[in-house]
Amino acid sequence: MQLCLATHYPVNNQYLLGVDFSSAPTRRKPITVAVGLMPTTTDPVYRLQTIREIETLQEFEYMLTEPLHWIGGFDLPFGQPRTLIEHKQWPTQWNEFVHFFCGQSREYLRNTFRDWCNAHPPGNKFAWRKADKPAGSSPAMRWTNPPVAWMMHAGIGRMLKAGLAFPAHRYPRKRSHIKRIALEAYPGFTARKITQGSYKSDSPAKQTPERKARRKMILDAVSVGEAGLSIRFEANHRWRQHIIADARGDLLDAVLCSLQAGHAALQRNFGLPRNLDTLEGWIASVPMR
Template identity: 50%
Template sequence: MTLFLGVDFTSRPTRRKPITVASGRAASGVVKLERLDAHEDFDGLAGTLAQPGPWVGGFDFPFGLPRELVETLGWPDTWASSMDRFTGLTREEVRETFAAFCDARPAGSKFAHRATDGPAGSSPSMKWVNPPVALMMHAGVPLLRAAGVHLPGLHPGDPQRVALEAYPGLLARELIGTRSYKSDERAKQTPERLIARKDLVEALEQGRTRLGVRVRMSHAMRDGLVADASGDRLDAVLCLVFAAWSAGQPNHGLPADMDPLEGWIVGA
């Protein structure tokens, strides 16, 4: 039976801010949340990626750069080659290169966007601050490639271990609108955000989404999701839902005309 994973990623995992992995199995439109694991370093996630399939995972970081950015920089226009060029830079070189690109553009259109950003409502994958998704991709893509997993439409790998780009905010907005449900800053961990997490968990359990997937979990896991003011555990579960949904869709729910350089956010 296929295992499903949801991964809330960080480019600098620590004990305080680990990589969080939700895992479970699905049947008849219900995914049962079985585990929530926290990895304080990349080795922990590498071990998860190495486990034999079949599994499908939703990962909360970008898998590709905007075509406009790649072409403007004169980088190779194939996914593997562009990632070689990108991940071969240091983090500081990524910041400098992308900042120079933005500085040369007019106000209001500083960043290049992928085609998936519009329907997903996601930040440009080239952003290096607030949120630093480019740095997350810089750390995460090499882990996926080293593990030999399959990235549909982007890079071939073990078809029994499938990795998809997921964005928890896409599903959260569908369920609770624009209400904020998380913050890493203690001063912003308010009662309003606590209520939003409760509402979000309840909506997931009831399956009130266009995906038609309900989440089943123990009382202890439910309490843990609500209590986690950072939202990391909840974001991992949201990614898990996308992964479980993708299994019943043609081409894992990715569009047939997906740009093979940029990639696509599953469910967008």
Template identity: 45%
Template sequence: MHLDDKAADRQSDGQSAPQVFGIDFTSAPRPRKPITVAVGELRAGRLKLLGLETLASFAAFEALLARPGPWVGGFDFPFGLPRELLEHLRWPCQPAAGEGAWARMVRHLEAMPRAQMVAAFRGWCDARPAGAKFAHRATDRLAGSSPSMKWVNPPVAFMLQAGAPRLLAAGVSVPGVHSGDPGRVALEAYPGVLARSVLGRASYKSDTRAGRTPERAQARHRLLDALQAGALLGLAVELPDALAAVCAEDPSGDLLDAVLCAVQAAWACARSDSNYGLPPYIDPVEGWIAGV
């Protein structure tokens, strides 16, 4: 999959390219575990990485969302929940009173105490047999990502509850899901699907000291080599040596995950004339992962 001809023509004509963000998210940003951001630019079929940022608070994340466009961001958290789960729980999943289905679902989640949300999800799981506990979105099944209702290991449901309301409040556009500012485009990303295309199931990151192994360091170097060679989504990444070194030396993998999210955002940005490469129809309460 490569840069489409129309996007290449626009860039060769000298039109300004949108900035590209890749965001590795956390539901509890703090100095020791910040939200990480890769900032780049799509030029002539290549993603040029311009810098890496860390956001230690939600206020800093909200300031990122408010940056003037044009930009396209890939955000590593789920944007929605499985429709069958929402219908079972009788939570909002249809448009009403002039508000779209996604916005209604997001506002409902935002107002719900975390313990109440977890209790509802646990009730769903407890009623189902082993091996089929969780409800899945269509995109999660294809990408191999964690069910968006999962509240442990990893707690992606908390990330959804923390992230999606901020996207809605910022007024960004979420293609196929929610109309907002067309110059600020948010897409769901999932770095794991790109990492597995190079590493299989080999691990490249760990948040624990015991997990900082030479094997994981080697895996990060393999991913960086693949990025620079254009082996991921057919999009070569211009990665300055200093930034590559920082990504290689980060045992948590958060910086590298942000770069992988930026690749997914850039791939989608190159297809902005065809709904950012997304399927023709997306269930708005479920969302879709860019590049899947």
């Protein structure tokens, strides 16, 4: 299904984006971007305008540099665990680490991750960032099922090159002039506040009525402000039906990424913990335990 891809917006408003990322986008499995106006404290409603489908990483790069003002929630790791980085003596300044990490081959990184896991006991094989367990997300070094490490490898270097601001990494140091702001998001964190059951699948055999019902349950909850966020979601009937019908859950995940970023944007210092590790970063809307 090809959805409306709006490419020109008025520039006198700030937009709120949610990006369900793919490290290898295609027409069948694109990067999905929810687009709406940024909510405010007096009008805390995220009104969806459109959803864009981006089929190549080159198109993703172009989107990042469009002359718009926005805050975006991106579903990919922005960093790796400090324990892993220091063990390997990799760069510990975040921007330098991003350049290093994205410049390595997948084979080198895969071998590094495997060596780490093989050296640790079952149940404690992976290194974790401080934000991962509170969020319920996969460890950022995981290279399969889901391959979030490859999502970082394909995405974060392009985002850094595009000149975005990254509040969770205090980068760049002076950010007030930058009008495109990126926050790490993880849609599963918000979805699990509403239902513990699976709401999506890439496998046709698992695209069941029960999962569809859970997508509707999640969408209904965020629409009435019952998902632990300071903003709520609004969309016309057509978009709601598209989101619920999308069995892979990409459209809903993009919306949830938007809502997490919008919630964070209305908090003091984006809701980031006081003892923030700027090498690892943080996930939007996740409280510090």
